[in-house]
Amino acid sequence: MTSSASGSVSSVVNGPVTVGRIAIAVAILALIAVPFVVSEIYYVNIASQVLLYAIFALGLNVLVGYAGLVSLGHAGLFGVAGYVVAYLLAAGYGHGFAILAALAAAMVVTAGFAALALRATGISFIMITLALGEIIWGLAYRWISLTNGDNGISVTTRPAPFGLSLASARGFYGATLVIFLVALIAAAIFVRSPFGAALCGTRDQPRRMNALGYHVWMIRFGAFMFSGLLTAVAGILFVYYNEFISPQALALTASAEGLLMVISGGAATLLGPVVGAALVVIVKNVVSAYITRWNFMLGAIFVAIVVFMPEGLVPGAVRLARSAWRSGRQGKPEPRP
Amino acid sequence: MTFWVLLTVNSVTFGGLLFLLSAGFSLIFGLMRIPNLTHGSMFMLGAYLGTTLLSGALGFTLNFWLAALIAGLEVAALGALMERLLLRRLAGQQLAQVLVTLGVSFMVADLCLMGWGGDPVSVATPPSLTGFVRAAGAVFPLYRVAVIMIAVVFALALWLMLDRTRLGAMIRAGVDDPQMARVVGIRVSQLFTIVFGLGAGLAGFAGMIGGPILSVYPGLDQDMLPLALVVVILGGTGSLLGSFVGSIIVGFIYNFGQALLPELAYFILFLPMVLVLVLRPQGLFGGQVL
Numbered sequence: 001m002t003s004s005a006s007g008s009v010s011s012v013v014n015g016p017v018t019v020g021r022i023a024i025a026v027a028i029l030a031l032i033a034v035p036f037v038v039s040e041i042y043y044v045n046i047a048s049q050v051l052l053y054a055i056f057a058l059g060l061n062v063l064v065g066y067a068g069l070v071s072l073g074h075a076g077l078f079g080v081a082g083y084v085v086a087y088l089l090a091a092g093y094g095h096g097f098a099i100l101a102a103l104a105a106a107m108v109v110t111a112g113f114a115a116l117a118l119r120a121t122g123i124s125f126i127m128i129t130l131a132l133g134e135i136i137w138g139l140a141y142r143w144i145s146l147t148n149g150d151n152g153i154s155v156t157t158r159p160a161p162f163g164l165s166l167a168s169a170r171g172f173y174g175a176t177l178v179i180f181l182v183a184l185i186a187a188a189i190f191v192r193s194p195f196g197a198a199l200c201g202t203r204d205q206p207r208r209m210n211a212l213g214y215h216v217w218m219i220r221f222g223a224f225m226f227s228g229l230l231t232a233v234a235g236i237l238f239v240y241y242n243e244f245i246s247p248q249a250l251a252l253t254a255s256a257e258g259l260l261m262v263i264s265g266g267a268a269t270l271l272g273p274v275v276g277a278a279l280v281v282i283v284k285n286v287v288s289a290y291i292t293r294w295n296f297m298l299g300a301i302f303v304a305i306v307v308f309m310p311e312g313l314v315p316g317a318v319r320l321a322r323s324a325w326r327s328g329r330q331g332k333p334e335p336r337p
Numbered sequence: 338m339t340f341w342v343l344l345t346v347n348s349v350t351f352g353g354l355l356f357l358l359s360a361g362f363s364l365i366f367g368l369m370r371i372p373n374l375t376h377g378s379m380f381m382l383g384a385y386l387g388t389t390l391l392s393g394a395l396g397f398t399l400n401f402w403l404a405a406l407i408a409g410l411e412v413a414a415l416g417a418l419m420e421r422l423l424l425r426r427l428a429g430q431q432l433a434q435v436l437v438t439l440g441v442s443f444m445v446a447d448l449c450l451m452g453w454g455g456d457p458v459s460v461a462t463p464p465s466l467t468g469f470v471r472a473a474g475a476v477f478p479l480y481r482v483a484v485i486m487i488a489v490v491f492a493l494a495l496w497l498m499l500d501r502t503r504l505g506a507m508i509r510a511g512v513d514d515p516q517m518a519r520v521v522g523i524r525v526s527q528l529f530t531i532v533f534g535l536g537a538g539l540a541g542f543a544g545m546i547g548g549p550i551l552s553v554y555p556g557l558d559q560d561m562l563p564l565a566l567v568v569v570i571l572g573g574t575g576s577l578l579g580s581f582v583g584s585i586i587v588g589f590i591y592n593f594g595q596a597l598l599p600e601l602a603y604f605i606l607f608l609p610m611v612l613v614l615v616l617r618p619q620g621l622f623g624g625q626v627l
Contacts, residue, residue, distance in 0.1 A: 070432060072439075116611060119618050123431050127372050127566055131610060134563040138603025145600065252559060256439055263436070296447035302440030306433045307426060 057261040057273030059230025065268030068203035073133025079250030081235035086153035095159035110228025152246030266312030352588025353488025357543035359568040361536020367575020377562030378445035383541025401463040409542030416537025460548030573620025
């Protein structure tokens, strides 16, 4: 599912270098223009949500797409970072300390997750990450003296780096955009580095990689840590965006939403998760405005995508369009693979 | 003293319920190599369907046990149908199958919320079992004793079915070596449907039986699924004995944890899982490494 996806989208995104580069440049300019062009705060906020979830999806994709390890516990990592920030701010610490402590805590928990989950691969990896994610959720939900249980923790202020206030929606969007771009570039460098290539090797041919002298476990561990770092960054942004966190942010549905972003956009592609995040956030907000059954929709979309477009919406749409074009030209359908 | 005895009875009862839930989960995992993430939903759905049969909302009122049995059968049919219509299309793609079960679990949870509302529904204990029994100087709630006996009977029946019948032999063959089983003429894909239906049915039945103890509420599915996961990781996949021992262990840890350290009960529950993963990844009684 993952390896077949990489071919079609990378040819779309990287194919003719100039077209791809121009498209990316236009997209970035459009993202920069959002706060100046869009007048309604509501849409600026949605754009901020898209970007912060895109960072989450980028992180998850490192594992799901490039390492071939599907995690259903990432909302736990997301939540650890968020809760530590909220807790420390509520206890009266400064923003800088809270953010650094949250990153450190999330990295420690990620290392624990990785050490346990990487004892397995494939389906068992899913089960273990799911169970671990549920532990974190259980702690957030039941350890009331620390986390305030279902009532959550509120955050009253946003930081003001270099004297720039993030209190307004536009200010916050700007900061999120900068962090998103840094995360995207980091992910791109990571994926294209020799380490990223080795990671794909451990996904496709772990035994051969082992025979070639690569330390498969260590490579996967490194990928898990990087994935956890991006997830933690997204979690911190989430807390500042909502100025609130509750166990809901850590539930299995949150992990599943992240996974949906990755596989709907196309796993193992750099930009797929970003597109997926935009899709899920927009659909969620639009659907929530009309019907209250978001969870049902989430489940139905999941099933539909897995059954009909397992390689993701973007590569899937490209494949369908191509085969339609070919069959139109040749007058007969392409044989199914 | 009574406190500890009662806690022990509650632990064994909960373990029995968990066994009914996780035996099917474990068999499905052993045979089809996928964790069925709808298993918690099946538990919850069984309980909701049972309460409706019990309440007389359909124009008739059933006996508690009949309601539990019918709810179990309904859920079994649903499970078999899901295997036929959805999972069969994705044969051989385990990851896709897991994701489909995840998607269906969200849909079931939301449909239950739509159908039965957000308030917990309490299930009345069957009138004949509301009393207590006295034994060895202590008092035991009758219904909990009954649940323990039901779990034991089901465990024996399942064991006999797996160990002594032709169907059981075919299932064991499918668990051990699906390719070889196919070669000698066992229709493994048919077994998938049977085992999936059986597992779902057991979960639904357990949901209704557990109703008087746990009551039924939105989120019950997500409370039970991780417990089934832990039981199977502890006991090993595809092993009936493993499910049984794992269920009792988890039942004890969960109940004692909730009584003594309520805030950390959920956390403590996962410690044995972590230990098993580190020391014995195939589970206590599992043959294959997880």
